[in-house]
Amino acid sequence: MRIPAGLYDADRSLATLAAARIPPDVGRVLSAVEEAAESTKLWWGAAAAMAWLGGRRGRRAAVTGLTALLLGQLVANGLGKRLADRPRPPKEWFPHDEVDDRPDSSSFPSGHTAAAVAFTAGVASAWPAAGAVCALPAALVALERVQSGAHYPTDVVGGAVIGLAGAWLTHRAPRPIARRRA
Template structure:
């Protein structure tokens, strides 16, 4: 059934949408857009805590996704099952479940959302677009995307709750310095 969903998405393909989806997915390569966002937040004293939380959630998501779940699930990618679909990006060499692009995106966007940062809606929209692009490009199944959303969001919750407990134990006035 998941391949049927991906095949339905393939019916949407157009030349201009191909270019857009490749560009969107490229923003998620290596989590570069989220790393940049985290580093930019570190610059401002007002947003430094958010930057630290974003980067911490990003790191936790990488550990959970790439270090634990991908090797454990060892799921073959849809482009390996149906090789008739022309890939618009380089074929990923790691396993499919969960989607690392999606996980990283939802980890970062969820931190921004929980901290009520101004760009949170734009970040969440970008996270959703990156997630969709992975299916559009035929490199992830829908359940890979769902798994990435869960792992990323859970990473943000763990980091934000951990920070809140830290603040409760040591006081809110303790400044985090970088």
């Protein structure tokens, strides 16, 4: 995937700024949130808590969020990474050793961000307060993907757009006839 020079320069500036300016304690928090979000564990756990504690509204929010998440993951990881084939950011940009622990797959788009944003936006459409609570860890996941050297900022933006599209499509999907009558 060929990126215009100006966009590449912006990616480099933002990535090196994120890697150098985030204090170590904040970096550890970001890593912990990313680890919880790995393989979408954080979002499945949040959905389980909503379904268990949130009654009908919580169950609807959990199903909507997980449906959006699955759609976002399918598009980002199943289609986007295969089409883009963008290498990860250069290791020299990052003054820490987290950069050594990153996947070999295409950098674009960020699947972690797509999942986080899709889940959060899907939940927010069904239960705005729960969506607001999910927004903080979703933002931390997106920031961590750049700070750790796993993604360029434009990869994260691409993942966020895919996540929002997944949530929008999930929200707009036709409802089963039995649910419309109720």
